[in-house]
Amino acid sequence: MYKINENKMTSKLNLVVILLIAGLLGSCATRKVMRLDPNEQIDLSGRWNDVDSKQVAEQMSRDVLSKPWLIRFEGNNERPPVVIIGIIINRTSEHIEAETFVKDVEIEFINSGKVRVVASDLFREKLREEKQQQQLNATVESQKRIAAELGADFMLFGTINSTIDELKKERVVNYKINLELINLESTEKVWIGDKEIKKFIKN
Amino acid sequence: MKTSQIFSKILALLVLLALLFPTNTQAQERNKRQQESLLSARKWTIVTVKRKKLGKLKKMDGFRLEVGNEFSLGIDHKFGYKNNDYEYMSGKWILNGKELLLVHDARDATNRLENTIYKIKKLSKSELYLKRISPSPKGKIVFK
Numbered sequence: 001m002y003k004i005n006e007n008k009m010t011s012k013l014n015l016v017v018i019l020l021i022a023g024l025l026g027s028c029a030t031r032k033v034m035r036l037d038p039n040e041q042i043d044l045s046g047r048w049n050d051v052d053s054k055q056v057a058e059q060m061s062r063d064v065l066s067k068p069w070l071i072r073f074e075g076n077n078e079r080p081p082v083v084i085i086g087i088i089i090n091r092t093s094e095h096i097e098a099e100t101f102v103k104d105v106e107i108e109f110i111n112s113g114k115v116r117v118v119a120s121d122l123f124r125e126k127l128r129e130e131k132q133q134q135q136l137n138a139t140v141e142s143q144k145r146i147a148a149e150l151g152a153d154f155m156l157f158g159t160i161n162s163t164i165d166e167l168k169k170e171r172v173v174n175y176k177i178n179l180e181l182i183n184l185e186s187t188e189k190v191w192i193g194d195k196e197i198k199k200f201i202k203n
Numbered sequence: 204m205k206t207s208q209i210f211s212k213i214l215a216l217l218v219l220l221a222l223l224f225p226t227n228t229q230a231q232e233r234n235k236r237q238q239e240s241l242l243s244a245r246k247w248t249i250v251t252v253k254r255k256k257l258g259k260l261k262k263m264d265g266f267r268l269e270v271g272n273e274f275s276l277g278i279d280h281k282f283g284y285k286n287n288d289y290e291y292m293s294g295k296w297i298l299n300g301k302e303l304l305l306v307h308d309a310r311d312a313t314n315r316l317e318n319t320i321y322k323i324k325k326l327s328k329s330e331l332y333l334k335r336i337s338p339s340p341k342g343k344i345v346f347k
Contacts, residue, residue: 058246059281059293062292065291066291067308068311068313068314075312111289195277
């Protein structure tokens with residue numbers, strides 16, 4: 001009887017020791033976290049990343065705002081053009097969030113003061129709903145007028161394509177981003193910009 | 204000295220030159236690649252501008268350059284420039300020895316291309332020092 005109790009005690013003690021060791025080992029496996037400069041270039045997998053997105057936004061916005069279509073439009077109309085950001089189609093096999101660089105292009109457009117930007121269709125629907133609500137619920141002085149939106153002169157479209165060439169452990173990926181600015185009334189393409197990013201990945 | 208000896212010396216010299224020439228070309232190519240990768244590694248911001256002649260509008264070729272302007276050169280040899288007036292310049296860049304050639308649109312409604320030539324005085328990971336050669340007014344620009 002005494003021996004059985006002693007065995008039970010030993011097995012319990014062993015379990016406690018094992019749990020303690022496991023806990024200690026678990027606490028030893030540290031996680032390292034560092035704050036980094038968002039502009040720092042870090043490539044891990046070789047896939048599309050934030051650096052590519054920033055480079056595309058920067059180059060595209062500088063290119064579109066430096067071309068003659070802008071001076072011509074201002075000369076003819078004596079006002080800055082109104083632009084709407086349309087669809088950017090991702091034709092690559094990767095998931096690419098086009099919104100990240102499109103937002104940067106929009107920021108550059110608005111901050112430059114050379115181009116006026118209107119909300120895209122999704123946001124417009126929300127704004128219209130809100131205006132409808134205002135007609136019923138807001139005071140007359142603060143109601144916003146229906147059918148008083150700013151019509152866009154140009155629309156920006158784009159595509160992202162990639163070509164992959166691989167052999168054994170080596171891979172070359174070429175991303176090509178095309179953006180086009182089209183006159184809504186005349187359907188004339190006033191600007192086409194492209195940016196290529198080529199990567200060599202060795203596993 | 205015998206004629207055969209002279210010939211053999213000339214031949215040896217030619218062989219030596221032939222051996223040295225590709226090495227020199229390779230070194231130049233390697234140096235160019237190094238410079239290009241340094242130039243395209245980061246976004247440059249102007250920290251100092253010195254001009255020889257100050258125009259009435261303190262402009263350099265109609266494109267105001269001042270502290271805080273941003274300049275980036277892509278690995279695909281395309282560049283983008285933004286000054287503090289939100290005026291933009293974009294085009295291609297070519298490295299020709301120590302000269303940096305920028306080919307960009309003329310800042311008007313025409314489709315004419317213009318070029319600006321800078322001499323690279325200093326290039327490191329953290330600093331780019333350019334001397335503007337043409338068009339005038341000449342000046343010195345330091346980027347960090």
